[in-house]
Amino acid sequence: MKITVLGCAGGVGGPLLRTTSLRVDDDILVDAGTGAADLSLEDMAKIDHVLLTHAHLDHICALPLILDSVGAMRTQALTVHALPEVIQALRQHIFNHHIWPDFSRIPSAAAPYLVFSPLTLGQTLSLGQRRFTALPADHAVPACGYAMTSPSGQTLVFSGDTGPCPAFWQAVNQQPQVVALIIETAFPNAEHQLALAAKHLCPLQLAGELQQLRHPTPIYITHLKPGAAGLTMQEVQQAASAHAPQALSPGQQFLLD
Template sequence: MKVRILGCSGGIGGRHLRTTSLLVDNDILIDAGTGVGDLAIAELAQIDHVFITHSHLDHLACLPFMVDTVGDMRSRPVIVHATEPTLEIIRAHVFNWAIWPDFSVIPSVEKPFLRFSPIKVGEAIDLDGRKVIPLPANHTVPAVGYQLDSGNASLVFTGDTGPCPELWNE
């Protein structure tokens, strides 16, 4: 498991400031902030899974552009993993046809560019032996962190959180 920090700032500007996104290997994104914009189109097209910590714009600003850019280059949908409350916000306020088209039904319901997949805290998603485990977080909107577990080593990314005893216990 290789982790590349694409962005970890709260804002943009200049050569160094990009908002939050981590690329895991070539195919997994943790959050999709403006750091995603530095990837080449060929790199964007390899991303199969996007795990969102929470709905704040600095963590998902590039998701709509990415899906639109690579959709017709790919044979399967980009899967967006997030908790049900976060998915509801993303559906209602981003992919709502007013801010951006609903790519979960484009070009067709059967073969969309994007698929939403609900996750639950504590329930690991296993991607070819790489586990992504949602962890509790405490933020102003529904939020999670993630543990990335390769089997040999693991890393915890809290996302945005304040004091959160449940997270420290994990």
């Protein structure tokens, strides 16, 4: 099971800053931020499943464009898996014929380009031999993280966007064989109040959160705000030095047995 970082920035700007998207093998995306738009047409057409953490634009904006670009090249619908509230938001605010066509009814209601499949927190979705468990998160809108588990049982955990969330750590601690944890730190400490209001993490909050992690695990930081990424990582490495966190980087790959 190969997980590739297509985008991991908290915003856009030039070739290195792309918003959140992870590619799992060649047929699954976890989030579809601007990073997913870098895939070639051929690679986009191979995506059969998109798992969304939440409906914020930086995590979904490539999805409508991908469907439009490769829908006609595919022989089956692409399935979007997400919490019911996320699906509702996409139907109401994106695929509504105002912002974008409703590809869950195009080219026909019987054979559309897009199918929605609701997920509940704690549910494990099996796609082939790979398993995806929706983990609790606490964000400004309904959101989840994912535990992605390989056929042999190795797991990569992705927090999605979240503020402090004890239930997330309870769920992570129950996962066997976590080989890496990708967690957001969207703001530097100076923007602590903004992090609280927007339900994101700043480095001091991250350090408090990591104290709830029971098993030593390599930590990778995502969703750093453009312009403050260097400062935020310095603060992360100071506040959470025991965990030696590293910044997630575009193109980085995780290979799970």
